[in-house]
Amino acid sequence: MIEVTHLVKRHGSKTVVDDVSFTAMPGRVTGFLGPNGAGKSSTLRILLGLDRPTSGTALVDGVAYRSLDRPLQRVGAMLDGPGANKGRTARAHLRWVAQSNAIPTSRVEEVLALTGLQGAAGKRIGAFSLGMGQRLGIATALLGDPGILVLDEPTNGLDPDGIRWMRGFLRSLADAGKTVLLSSHLMSEMEDTADDIVVIVRGHVVASGAGSEVLGDHASLEEAFFALTDARTEYGARAEHPDPEGRDR
Incomplete structure (x- = not known):
């Protein structure tokens, strides 16, 4: 499981993550939802050991990511797309990542098949569409067959068929008992x-809670979201306290 407890992150005088606590459980997809600049990426970077918190903890199976031995076999992650050298082929990229974490190279062909990239395995990543790049990012996250997956905007750039595939794929991972944390x-x-x-x-x-709890009496998550965040976001704050000189900053 993922457990974030009283997490705080400050950059100078600016607090970007302020006492954030939540859990993500095995066998479930946990959606991490917020507008741009809400603190989602900062929280995920701390969880994945890419940044240090000012205070609080972000643990995977009770351990900080930085303390994990062969982390890709415990946590698979995708932040900011596939993060691959554009001059490499998809297969070469996956083989390099596998070797770096003592993952059998046979796993490369398995994840290519899982993500529907077999036909593009020999293609250079620089020629990939955005959607293919997202699939490669998922394939990379799955290389170590981890029990926990952390995915930031995995549907970015996907067409409707790709979004439907991603939805079903993430559901299948959770149904197999994996913990899936999905930021969007x-x-x-x-x-x-x-x-x-x-x-x-x-x-x-x-x-924070089950989807039905967060929705409450609202007809949709979008309606619930705006009820929860009205006047808290940049645009809501402008509407409540407009610039007296009519300027849009």
Whole structure:
């Protein structure tokens, strides 16, 4: 499982993550939802050992990511796309990542098949569409057959068929007992995919629980989201306290 407890991150005088706590459980897709600049990426970077918290903890199976031995076999992650050298082929990229974490190279062909990239395995990544790049990012995250997956905007750039595939694929991973933490700002997709939802705005968690609990009496997650975040986001704050000189900053 993933357990984030009283997490705080400050950059100078600016607090970007402010006392954030939530859990993501095995066998469930947990949606991490918020507008741009809400603190989602900062939280995930701390969880994955790419940044240090000011205070609080972000643990995977009770351990900090930095303390994991062969981390790709415990946690698979995709932040900011596939993160691959564009001059390499998909197969070469996956083989390099596998070797770096003592993962059998036979696993490369398995994840290529799982993500539908067999036909593009010999293609250079620089020629990939955005959607193919997202699939490669998922394939990389799955290389170590980890029990935990952390995915940031995995549907970015996918067409409707790709989004439907991703939704079903993430569901199958959770049904196999994996912990899936999915960050996004796409509310309609999150409503169709996530079992549990955490809503973060301006570094604060404003709602957390099963999807039905977060929706409450609202007709949709989008409606619930705006009810929770109105006047907390940059645009809501402008509407509530407009610039007296009419300027849009």
